[in-house]
Amino acid sequence: xxxxxxxxxxxxxGRRRPALDRVTLEVPTGSFTAVLGPNGSGKSTLLRALxxxxxxxxxxxxxxxxxxxxxxxxxxxxxxxxxxxxxxTAFPVTARELVAMGRYPHxxxxxxERPHDRRVIQRALKRCDVTELAARRVTTLSGGELQRVRIxxxxxxxxxxxxxDEPTASLDISHKMTIVGLLRRWADRGMTVLLxxxxxxxxxxxxxxxxxxxxxxxxxxxxxxxVLREEVMESVYRWPLHVDCDPVVGAPRVVPLDPPPGRPG
Amino acid sequence: MGLPLSLLGSxxxxxxxxxxxxxxxxEVIDVFxxxxxxxxxxxxxxLRFTEPPKRVVSLVPAVTSMLVSLGxxxxxxxxxxxxxxxxxxxxxxxxxxxxxxxxxxxILEPDLVIRYEGPQDPSTGPALDARDIPHMGVRTDRxxxxxxxxxxxxxxxxxxxxxxxxVERFEVELEEVRQRVAxxxxxxxxxxxxxxxxxxVGSDTYLGEILEIAGAENVFGDLGRPYAPVSIxxxxxxxxxxxxxxxxxxxxxxxxxxxPVYQVSRGIETPGLTLxxxxxxxxxxxxxxxxx
Amino acid sequence: MSPAGGRQWTAVLLLGVAVVASVLTAVRFGSVPLSSAQVxxxxxGTGDPIHREIVVQLRLPRALLAVVVGGGLALAGATLQxxxxxxxxxxxxxxxxxxxxxxxxxxxxxxxxxxxxxxLPAAAFVGALVAIALxxxxxxxxxxxxxxxxxxxxxxxxxxxxxxxxxxxxxxxxAPAVRGAMLWMMGSLGxxxxxxxxxxxxxxxxxxxxxxxxxxxxxxxxxxxxxxSFLGTDVERVKRTALGVASLVTAAGVGMAGVIGFVGLIxxxxxxxxxxxxxxKLLPLSFLAGAVFLVLADLIxxxxxxxxxxxxxxxxxxxxxxxxxxxxxxxxx
Numbered sequence: 001x002x003x004x005x006x007x008x009x010x011x012x013x014g015r016r017r018p019a020l021d022r023v024t025l026e027v028p029t030g031s032f033t034a035v036l037g038p039n040g041s042g043k044s045t046l047l048r049a050l051x052x053x054x055x056x057x058x059x060x061x062x063x064x065x066x067x068x069x070x071x072x073x074x075x076x077x078x079x080x081x082x083x084x085x086x087x088x089t090a091f092p093v094t095a096r097e098l099v100a101m102g103r104y105p106h107x108x109x110x111x112x113e114r115p116h117d118r119r120v121i122q123r124a125l126k127r128c129d130v131t132e133l134a135a136r137r138v139t140t141l142s143g144g145e146l147q148r149v150r151i152x153x154x155x156x157x158x159x160x161x162x163x164x165d166e167p168t169a170s171l172d173i174s175h176k177m178t179i180v181g182l183l184r185r186w187a188d189r190g191m192t193v194l195l196x197x198x199x200x201x202x203x204x205x206x207x208x209x210x211x212x213x214x215x216x217x218x219x220x221x222x223x224x225x226x227v228l229r230e231e232v233m234e235s236v237y238r239w240p241l242h243v244d245c246d247p248v249v250g251a252p253r254v255v256p257l258d259p260p261p262g263r264p265g
Numbered sequence: 266m267g268l269p270l271s272l273l274g275s276x277x278x279x280x281x282x283x284x285x286x287x288x289x290x291x292e293v294i295d296v297f298x299x300x301x302x303x304x305x306x307x308x309x310x311x312l313r314f315t316e317p318p319k320r321v322v323s324l325v326p327a328v329t330s331m332l333v334s335l336g337x338x339x340x341x342x343x344x345x346x347x348x349x350x351x352x353x354x355x356x357x358x359x360x361x362x363x364x365x366x367x368x369x370x371x372i373l374e375p376d377l378v379i380r381y382e383g384p385q386d387p388s389t390g391p392a393l394d395a396r397d398i399p400h401m402g403v404r405t406d407r408x409x410x411x412x413x414x415x416x417x418x419x420x421x422x423x424x425x426x427x428x429x430x431x432v433e434r435f436e437v438e439l440e441e442v443r444q445r446v447a448x449x450x451x452x453x454x455x456x457x458x459x460x461x462x463x464x465x466v467g468s469d470t471y472l473g474e475i476l477e478i479a480g481a482e483n484v485f486g487d488l489g490r491p492y493a494p495v496s497i498x499x500x501x502x503x504x505x506x507x508x509x510x511x512x513x514x515x516x517x518x519x520x521x522x523x524x525p526v527y528q529v530s531r532g533i534e535t536p537g538l539t540l541x542x543x544x545x546x547x548x549x550x551x552x553x554x555x556x557x
Numbered sequence: 558m559s560p561a562g563g564r565q566w567t568a569v570l571l572l573g574v575a576v577v578a579s580v581l582t583a584v585r586f587g588s589v590p591l592s593s594a595q596v597x598x599x600x601x602g603t604g605d606p607i608h609r610e611i612v613v614q615l616r617l618p619r620a621l622l623a624v625v626v627g628g629g630l631a632l633a634g635a636t637l638q639x640x641x642x643x644x645x646x647x648x649x650x651x652x653x654x655x656x657x658x659x660x661x662x663x664x665x666x667x668x669x670x671x672x673x674x675x676x677l678p679a680a681a682f683v684g685a686l687v688a689i690a691l692x693x694x695x696x697x698x699x700x701x702x703x704x705x706x707x708x709x710x711x712x713x714x715x716x717x718x719x720x721x722x723x724x725x726x727x728x729x730x731x732a733p734a735v736r737g738a739m740l741w742m743m744g745s746l747g748x749x750x751x752x753x754x755x756x757x758x759x760x761x762x763x764x765x766x767x768x769x770x771x772x773x774x775x776x777x778x779x780x781x782x783x784x785x786s787f788l789g790t791d792v793e794r795v796k797r798t799a800l801g802v803a804s805l806v807t808a809a810g811v812g813m814a815g816v817i818g819f820v821g822l823i824x825x826x827x828x829x830x831x832x833x834x835x836x837x838k839l840l841p842l843s844f845l846a847g848a849v850f851l852v853l854a855d856l857i858x859x860x861x862x863x864x865x866x867x868x869x870x871x872x873x874x875x876x877x878x879x880x881x882x883x884x885x886x887x888x889x890x
Contacts, residue, residue, distance in 0.1 A: 053786045077789030087781045091834040105789035360864035368589040369864040384665040385733035
């Protein structure tokens with residue numbers, strides 16, 4: 001299943017500049033696509049508009065060839081799992097309950113949990129290394145633990161597309177590597193993965209394709225080697241950078257440099 | 266129009282009479298005096314008694330006292346927590362007079378309930394209606410209401426003579442106070458009720474009437490409403506020479522600086538036969554030496 | 558049946574039995590002391606007609622109204638807490654109590670209650686509906702997608718407006734009307750009749766079924782509208798349906814029993830502390846727990862100082878607060 005956008009524009013009321021400005025891109029089936037870009041470049045908006053929870057002001061987004069806004073949300077949720085950034089924990093649900101919510105699109109309003117649901121939930125918990133946390137209330141979890149539980153919930157949807165907005169931001173090295181390694185493996189098995197991240201080197205190393213956003217527009221897209229070039233990255237991020245090839249992993253490596261004299265640090 | 270005027274007049278009289286079936290509050294409607302008493306209560310409903318009720322529950326303390334004064338104390342089946350006169354304290358209580366316990370009312374099997382008529386108790390009347398318990402709603406907005414209730418009770422309980430005596434004594438008592446202070450210049454007074462800002466007594470109220478009888482001029486007699494909250498400024502603007510309150514009412518210090526505050530026993534705010542005493546007490550305060 | 562599911566049904570069963578037991582207790586005891594034999598006689602239709610009247614026409618409808626109103630308020634509270642993602646939300650938060658109270662005070666002030674015992678409840682219900690319409694109107698005008706933060710603010714603002722209306726009406730009416738209005742605003746189940754129970758049940762029971770059918774959507778709404786949408790919820794539809802239904806239940810409750818606080822706020826929390834936050838369990842159990850709580854609170858209100866009845870708000874606060882603190886402490890040990 002692929003995601004695509006054609007001249008997609010979207011904005012928020014009260015803001016003059018559109019958050020997305022005529023974006024055209026493709027997330028091919030079975031690819032691991034990373035979306036990069038500075039703060040406010042439109043990454044999260046892209047996710048919303050691409051999956052139809054936000055109405056575009058122009059252009060269109062499609063999921064599997066069908067307009068994203070035309071999808072029945074429940075049917076879409078059986079195919080696309082999302083880990084977004086905005087989530088409240090006002091009430092103390094357990095980790096198991098939060099992961100079980102990934103089965104809701106399959107269950108509808110009334111159907112009880114079946115053995116298959118339970119197996120999927122168990123497997124999702126195990127894959128994200130949170131089986132021991134199942135009975136804990138999410139209000140007592142650390143940021144990293146909660147993040148892994150939420151990824152497990154997206155997995156419990158048994159999705160064919162997995163979209164994640166900054167899922168590794170609060171994870172330590174081992175959990176970060178585990179999660180991104182899992183994403184890579186799932187992509188290899190045919191799942192379409194869309195990862196929004198600030199971790200340039202992680203994206204360069206694991207993603208097949210990179211989309212670089214700048215002020216709501218696509219500044220560059222393509223394989224990491226083509227996109228993560230010094231002059232492109234410096235102009236988008238407005239900071240002196242050095243890009244070389246990491247000798248250990250064989251992928252592009254972005255190193256931020258000291259500011260040139262006269263620029264505020 | 267060839268109809269003679271006298272005929273028109275008699276048509277009008279018939280129409281009026283049929284209207285009166287609905288009842289003017291406080292009216293005693295005697296169609297056939299020998300076969301019972303029909304009265305109109307203050308809600309406009311009519312009640313008919315073929316014989317005096319034997320199990321009366323009065324939710325209004327002033328009416329309870331009237332019944333006792335009429336000598337009908339033995340016909341009372343219960344009382345409320347509001348009642349203070351010792352003659353009825355031994356009777357079972359039905360609780361708050363404005364929100365009586367229906368269970369207690371029912372168990373007393375009353376053949377007449379006398380209740381407050383008005384928005385302070387919107388539910389007792391309908392609840393009694395639903396159970397076919399005769400009830401009479403009374404209001405004591407004016408002094409004449411007190412007399413009218415007494416006359417009605419006298420007829421209902423078959424104690425007309427006693428009622429007549431009591432009414433006369435009541436009216437004589439008030440008249441005596443009025444005569445004693447009539448020669449003296451009226452004191453410009455404001456009657457204050459609790460509240461912030463305080464509520465004042467206005468026109469068409471028994472409290473306003475008592476003020477007048479006791480030789481005062483109600484500075485809010487032209488208010489156009491019985492009671493209303495008035496700002497301190499608005500009260501001081503009228504420059505009263507005296508403030509009158511019931512005992513226990515909190516009075517803003519600023520009033521004291523302006524004019525004397527006279528306290529009257531609390532009984533003045535439960536209108537009934539004791540209004541004569543209240544008028545006397547007030548007159549003594551406002552016009553020292555006028556009454557023995 | 559999974560162990561969790563099994564526990565849930567056990568809890569429903571236990572609380573269901575508790576509802577029946579509390580209703581029976583409320584019928585057995587009242588401000589007039591009756592013996593068990595007298596109560597049984599009244600229920601079987603044989604006893605003294607006065608006892609029958611007390612038991613069948615006063616106590617039973619009153620206990621059942623407490624079930625409907627208490628259950629309804631707890632249900633509405635749980636729903637609003639999830640939708641607004643605010644643990645402090647209670648059924649009256651969207652200005653409903655203000656609208657109802659203003660209408661009731663207006664009816665009393667204008668002397669319209671004389672027309673019949675149905676006038677005051679009907680006016681309060683209409684007032685609540687007007688308040689809801691105003692709140693939704695204001696919120697939709699500001700933000701078409703019904704932002705819950707805007708909704709909360711609109712609720713507070715509309716509530717404040719109605720407080721002003723109440724103050725104005727009270728200032729312009731006579732002292733007796735003020736007294737009647739004050740008593741009414743404290744809330745009471747004293748107006749219970751079979752007819753009231755029937756009306757209340759027609760609102761509350763279908764509403765309960767609708768909300769329970771939305772339980773999974775409410776689970777998702779409680780963690781965020783965007784996530785709910787990504788997990789297959791039609792957010793706008795769920796929000797409008799659930800808010801509308803919860804408001805309607807609250808409005809019906811206000812009409813029948815005035816403003817009874819505490820139940821809608823605390824009962825859902827108490828249930829969450831015991832069985833967690835999944836609405837499949839939370840909603841039915843909140844209904845049952847709210848019902849038991851209000852039936853018993855009303856019983857205490859009637860019996861404690863009989864024949865004088867204490868306002869039910871006094872009982873819910875004096876009994877409910879220590880009970881809740883106890884539960885809170887136990888859940889944190």
